[in-house]
Amino acid sequence: MSIDSTVLNTPTGPLSILAGPDGEVRAAGFTPDPAALLPLVHPTLRAPLRPRADLGPVSVAVRSYLDGDLTAIDAVPVRQSSGGEFMAHAWQVLREVPPGTPVTYTRYAALAGRPPAVRAAAAACARNAVALFVPCHRVLRIDGTLGGYRWGLDVKKWLLGHERRLTTT
Known part of the structure; x- marks a missing residue:
């Protein structure tokens, strides 16, 4: 294989x-x-x-x-393993966040069904191996700033801008 x-x-x-x-x-x-x-x-x-x-x-x-x-x-089908139910569910939820409408980590935790689990939601983003297809770039800090991104903030900023431009026109 x-x-x-x-x-x-x-x-x-x-x-x-x-x-x-x-x-x-x-x-x-x-x-x-x-x-x-x-x-x-x-x-x-x-x-x-x-x-x-x-x-x-x-x-x-x-x-x-x-x-x-x-x-x-x-x-596009994706396959990644986390060893935990919450992580797998959180990744699926992230695929449902529409382009051009980023959410905060707090909102992401709530969408994943565990509002108090903000750190677990952030960990799901950090451990996401399939960037773009599981769009962790669509998650922002509670104050709306970019926060971190494995591939750099310039990439995250470009992806968010690309989606925003196409959803607001």
Whole structure:
């Protein structure tokens, strides 16, 4: 078994994507080095990387998102393992946050069904291995500031601006 990997050019830099043989995205992040993503993949889902020029429907969805179809990434299957029910549920909830309408960590915890679990919601964002497809960039601090983002605040700012521009026009 192997994991297919590709690097797509985006306006905010290279996006590396790792997908299993079933086509499910196992990791994604704004780095030119797909191998840098492998440590983010749960050990039970890891395999040697096989570079590919294109990942078919996954690549099409990313290009469509960048071209303005902000919901194109929603249908892309993802697979990541957390070892906990809350984390898995929180990631699914995050996929339901509409583009252009970021939420605070407090609101995210409430949407995930555990309003007092703000730190657990923040941990779900921090441990998310499939950036863009599970859009942790859509979560902000309670005061509306950006907070952290594994791939840098400039990337987070660009993604939020891209979505805001397309949802307010």
